[in-house]
Amino acid sequence: VLATATAAAHTASATPDDDLPWLHEPGAPFTPYGQPSPHERLTARRIGANRAVPGNGVSFTPLEELEGIITPNGLHFERHHNGVPQIDPARHTLTLHGRVKQPLVFDVKSLLRYPMRSQLLFIECGGNSNAGWHQSPIQRPAGSVHGLISCAEWTGVPLSVLLDEAGVEPDARWVIAEGADAGAMNMSIPLAKMREDCLIGLYQNGERLRPEQGYPMRLIVPGWEGVLHVKWLQRLELSAQPVMSRNETAKYTELLPSGKARQFTFTMDCKSLITSPSHGQSLKQPDIYQVSGLAWSGHGRIRRVEVSADGGRSWADAALDGPVLPRCLTRFRIPWRWNGQPAVLKSRAIDERGNRQPERAALVAERGRAGYFHYNGIVAWAIDDDGRVSHTY
Amino acid sequence: VLATATAAAHTASATPDDDLPWLHEPGAPFTPYGQPSPHERLTARRIGANRAVPGNGVSFTPLEELEGIITPNGLHFERHHNGVPQIDPARHTLTLHGRVKQPLVFDVKSLLRYPMRSQLLFIECGGNSNAGWHQSPIQRPAGSVHGLISCAEWTGVPLSVLLDEAGVEPDARWVIAEGADAGAMNMSIPLAKMREDCLIGLYQNGERLRPEQGYPMRLIVPGWEGVLHVKWLQRLELSAQPVMSRNETAKYTELLPSGKARQFTFTMDCKSLITSPSHGQSLKQPDIYQVSGLAWSGHGRIRRVEVSADGGRSWADAALDGPVLPRCLTRFRIPWRWNGQPAVLKSRAIDERGNRQPERAALVAERGRAGYFHYNGIVAWAIDDDGRVSHTY
Amino acid sequence: APSLTPQENAPHLGRPADPQVLARQRLNVFPDGSGLPTGRGTVAEGGALYARHCAACHGRDARGGSAEELAGAVRPLNDPDADRTIGSYWPHATTLFDFIRRAKPMGAPGTLSADEVYALCAWLLHANGVVPADAVMDAQSLPAVRMPNRDGFIRIEAD
Amino acid sequence: APSLTPQENAPHLGRPADPQVLARQRLNVFPDGSGLPTGRGTVAEGGALYARHCAACHGRDARGGSAEELAGAVRPLNDPDADRTIGSYWPHATTLFDFIRRAKPMGAPGTLSADEVYALCAWLLHANGVVPADAVMDAQSLPAVRMPNRDGFIRIEAD
Numbered sequence A, B: 001v002l003a004t005a006t007a008a009a010h011t012a013s014a015t016p017d018d019d020l021p022w023l024h025e026p027g028a029p030f031t032p033y034g035q036p037s038p039h040e041r042l043t044a045r046r047i048g049a050n051r052a053v054p055g056n057g058v059s060f061t062p063l064e065e066l067e068g069i070i071t072p073n074g075l076h077f078e079r080h081h082n083g084v085p086q087i088d089p090a091r092h093t094l095t096l097h098g099r100v101k102q103p104l105v106f107d108v109k110s111l112l113r114y115p116m117r118s119q120l121l122f123i124e125c126g127g128n129s130n131a132g133w134h135q136s137p138i139q140r141p142a143g144s145v146h147g148l149i150s151c152a153e154w155t156g157v158p159l160s161v162l163l164d165e166a167g168v169e170p171d172a173r174w175v176i177a178e179g180a181d182a183g184a185m186n187m188s189i190p191l192a193k194m195r196e197d198c199l200i201g202l203y204q205n206g207e208r209l210r211p212e213q214g215y216p217m218r219l220i221v222p223g224w225e226g227v228l229h230v231k232w233l234q235r236l237e238l239s240a241q242p243v244m245s246r247n248e249t250a251k252y253t254e255l256l257p258s259g260k261a262r263q264f265t266f267t268m269d270c271k272s273l274i275t276s277p278s279h280g281q282s283l284k285q286p287d288i289y290q291v292s293g294l295a296w297s298g299h300g301r302i303r304r305v306e307v308s309a310d311g312g313r314s315w316a317d318a319a320l321d322g323p324v325l326p327r328c329l330t331r332f333r334i335p336w337r338w339n340g341q342p343a344v345l346k347s348r349a350i351d352e353r354g355n356r357q358p359e360r361a362a363l364v365a366e367r368g369r370a371g372y373f374h375y376n377g378i379v380a381w382a383i384d385d386d387g388r389v390s391h392t393y
Numbered sequence C, D: 001a002p003s004l005t006p007q008e009n010a011p012h013l014g015r016p017a018d019p020q021v022l023a024r025q026r027l028n029v030f031p032d033g034s035g036l037p038t039g040r041g042t043v044a045e046g047g048a049l050y051a052r053h054c055a056a057c058h059g060r061d062a063r064g065g066s067a068e069e070l071a072g073a074v075r076p077l078n079d080p081d082a083d084r085t086i087g088s089y090w091p092h093a094t095t096l097f098d099f100i101r102r103a104k105p106m107g108a109p110g111t112l113s114a115d116e117v118y119a120l121c122a123w124l125l126h127a128n129g130v131v132p133a134d135a136v137m138d139a140q141s142l143p144a145v146r147m148p149n150r151d152g153f154i155r156i157e158a159d
C-alpha cells in the first residue's frame, strides 16, 4: 500500500544540491540484529596470522578508532593458537575433577542456573605491546601495536560456587584449566585466585559469549594475563602442582639479561597509552586538540594519569572519566594547545597500590629486551612540524 | 603448507561418540568484525512494524535473553517513524541557530575534535511497557513487552560547549532538536537540561553510533524519554517557546481520566522488572532458582530493589550488582527456593530521591488507562504448579 | 605544562551558517506562526490532495484507514477509549503545517509545496469541523485558528 | 520471605563424572609423570614421524622452518637474541608429551597415539642432545629426563 510516490520535484524550493536524499525517501526497515554503518567498515580488527596456520596468531582491537572504555563485542581482540572452534553448546560440558571429593560434569544449561556476577574488566594478552622491546619504534597505528587489550562487562558463575559443590581436597593448590580448541590449550592457575574472584564467563556485554571470546564458556581471571582466561573452557583439574604446560614454560615466561626467566608472572602491570592523537593521524593546524587515552592496572583501580607534551620534561594531570573501576579500562582526557612546533606526547599511570608505569628505558634496564611479554613502558607519540604523528621512544 | 592430514583414526583411543570434532580440526580463522554464534541466532530483536509503513514501529531488546547491564549494540531497541536513514557522514551537518549570537554549522569531522565525556546510560521509550495499561496481562516474553529500553556507554560532546561557541541570547528557553530522517522528526527540550548534562552522542559502547541508533550523531538526554534523544541529529534551533511538534502534542502526552492530558513529562520514572524467571520460561522441578532483573530511574541511582515470591505479601532485599550508576540500568539478583507450588514473583524499586515503583492498581487509579506512555507499574510473573511462567497482574 | 589544560579547552570549528541556506532548510513552525512560509491553500484544494496522497492509509474521510484517525472523533477525551483526532485533541493548528510539510506523504516526505500543505491543513481542519468549507489557510489565518482542545494540557516538567 | 535468600543460594546440578570417561579424556601430564599413558617410542620411530608430520613447518632438523625452532640452539639464554629451543629453554620433558598429544599435528590435533607421541618426544630430545640415539621414552623414562634449563626459572607470583 505504501505509495512510493514519484517524489514530485519540490515545486516551490527546487531541489538544491545540498538537499539530502534520505530526507525524502523512507529509510531502511527494522532488523533482528544490527550492524555498523558501511561508512565505518574501516573500524575493524587488524589481523596478524601465521601464513602456514591461518588460525594461529592475533587480531588487534583498533583502539585509536574507539572512545569510552567498552570494547564492542565485534572488535574484541583475538589471540588463538589453532583457530576458533565452532562449538555446539548442547555437546559441550565442563568437567571439574582431580583433587576434589566428587568429580562433577556440568552442561551449559545447568551452569546458566547458577548464581552469577557481572563485572567490567579488561583482558590484556601478555604479549600486548611486545613491539616495544624492539630497538626502534614500530611505525603502526596504536591499536596495531597495543590493541591486544579489550574491555567488556563479563557475567558468569563464581568458581567458588562450583568448587564448594565438588568439595576441594586440602592438598589442592592449583587448578589446571583446559579449553576445547584444536590444541586443548591448558594453563595452571593458583586455587586461591580461582576462589577469590574468578568466574566461569558466560556473557559478554550482555549477550552470550562470542565464538572468538570462548563461546559457550570461558575463564575470567580479573587483572591477570589473557592466556589464563582459557576460552572454550571444558576442564578444571585440581592438583597440588602446576602442570607446567607449554604456555607457562616455553611461552609466557620472560628471559632476563641474566639468562634466567620469570615464570608465573600473572598480574598485568599498571599501564596507559594515548589513543588520540596517535600514530598515523595528523594535526591540520595549530589549535586545541583533545588528548584522549586509556589506562588500566591488574592490581586494581587507576589512581592518576599524567600527560606530557614535551617528551616528559613537564607533566599535567589528566581528567579520569568516571566510574573508575578496578582491573578495568579507564578513559583519561586532557585538552592540549599545539603551537605547530614539533612535540612529543606521553602518558604515565599510577594505580591505587602505588605502582607506576615505567619509562621504556627503565623497563629495558630492569628486564632486558628478550622478555617479549609484560611490556608496560610509557608510550610516546612524536608530532612533527607538519602535524604528522608517529611512534617514538 | 598446512598439511591437513587425513586425521588418522585414533589408534589407541578409538574415537568414542563423545569425541568432539572441533578438538581434532583447525578452528575458524581470524575475522575483521565478529558476529554471535549461529547457535545464538534466536537472541534477536522482536520487530513490531506497521504493515503499510515498514519503517514505522519498534523492535524490542530481548531482555530475558541478556545478563548484566550493557545492551550489545546489535540488540539496542529501535523506535522509528519512517525507517533508518542511510546517512553519508561526509554530507551530514549539525546546524545550531535561532536565539544565538552566531548561527553555526558543524560537520562530523569537526565535532570529533571537541571535548567529550562518556557515560553509561539507559534510553527508554516513553511507550515502553504500554501493554501494562490493557485490562488483561499480555502473554509475551519480557523483552517483547518491556524491551523498549537498552543501556550503553554513550560518548559525546557536551551541548554546553557548542552553546557557548554560538553564544546564547538571554531570552532563549528551549532548544528544538531535529533529525535527518524521512520525516525530520523535531522535539522541544528545555535549554536548562541541554546545558546541564546533554551530549551530542557520537559513540555507542566504544564504536561510532549504529545507524539504527542515530549514526552519525544523536542527542543524549540522560534519564529522559527516548523520543527526546533525537537520532540523526541535524539541527538545534534555540527559541523562547517550544515548537509544539506533533510528538509533544498529538503523541507522547498522556490522557487522564479527567480528559486533560499530561504534557512535557520528560523524566522516566523509577522502574524494575524480573527478567528471569519470566514469561515463557519454565521451572523444571522444585529447586533453587536465581531471580535476576533490571532496575532504573531517570531521577538518578537506584537505592534499593525488593523482590516478593508471594505476590507482594512479603518482600526481601535483592543484591545490586555494582557499580550502581545514575540514570543507568542496575542488575539485581536474589536466590529463591521454589517448592513446586504456584507462586507470584514481583520486584519493586526505590531510587535515591525516594521515588517508589507503584503497584499497577495504584498507577491506574492515579492515571487511568488511556495514557499509553510512562507505564512503570510493578511487573508480576505467575508460576503455575508445573513451573510454567506467565505474565499476571 | 602551559600547553596542557589551556585557558579554553574546546576548539572553535563551527562555520557561520549561510542565512539563505538557513531560511531554505528551516522547517520548524511555532504556535505564533513564526516559520510559516508565504503561500495559501483552500479546503477544496486540500480535499483533492488528501484523496491523492493520504486517503490510502488514513481512510477516505480521514478515519477508518490503516493509519491514525485524523478526524471524526466520537468518544470524548474523558472516555476510557477517547478518540484523539486533530479536532478533538491537537492544541495547535500550526503543528499540522509543521508535521505535514516535513513528514508527509510517507513515501516521499518533504516534497509537498507550501500551497499544498496549506490546502491539506485547510481540508483537515474543515473535516474536523474547526474551519468552514470556504476557509483559506495562510501564514496569518492558520496560527489564528483556535483549536477546541487548546487548553487540554497540563505541563508537568516545563512551565 | 523464607523462600527468598534460602540457606544455600546455588542449585547442585553437577553430575558425577564417569571414571572411564575421565581417564579417556584426561590429557594433562605433570612433571612427576602423572597422567602419562602406557606406551613407548624410540628415537628412530620419532624421526620418521617427525619427517612425516612436522618437518613441513618446523624444518628438516627441527629448525629453520616457518614455525618455532625446536632444536639446534646456538646463542645462550643470556644473549640478547637467545635461542629458546626445547633443549636450551624447556624445564620439563613431560611438557613435550602434554603438548604434542593435545596440539599436534596442527592439521589434526590429538590424533597421534601414545606410542607415536613417546617416539616424537624421544626424537626431539635426541635432536636437542638431551637423550642418546638409543633412548626409549615411556611413562618411567620421560619424567626422569633432566632438562638442561630445569632451574632456569624464577617464580614471580606463585611459590
Ligand SMILES: [Ca+2]
Residues within 6 Å of the ligand: A117, A118, A119, A120, B321, B322, B323
Ligand atoms: Ca559488578
Ligand SMILES: [Ca+2]
Residues within 6 Å of the ligand: A126, A225, A252, A253, A264, A265, A266, A373, A374
Ligand atoms: Ca606472564
Ligand SMILES: [Ca+2]
Residues within 6 Å of the ligand: A340, A341, A385, A386
Ligand atoms: Ca608548523
Ligand SMILES: [Ca+2]
Residues within 6 Å of the ligand: A321, A322, A323, B117, B118, B119, B120
Ligand atoms: Ca563517565
Ligand SMILES: [Ca+2]
Residues within 6 Å of the ligand: B126, B225, B252, B253, B264, B265, B266, B373, B374
Ligand atoms: Ca513523556
Ligand SMILES: [Ca+2]
Residues within 6 Å of the ligand: B340, B341, B385, B386
Ligand atoms: Ca508441582
Ligand SMILES: [Co+2]
Residues within 6 Å of the ligand: A010, A015, A019, A020, A023, A024, C110
Ligand atoms: Co528537500
Ligand SMILES: [Co+2]
Residues within 6 Å of the ligand: B010, B015, B019, B020, B023, B024, D110
Ligand atoms: Co579425541
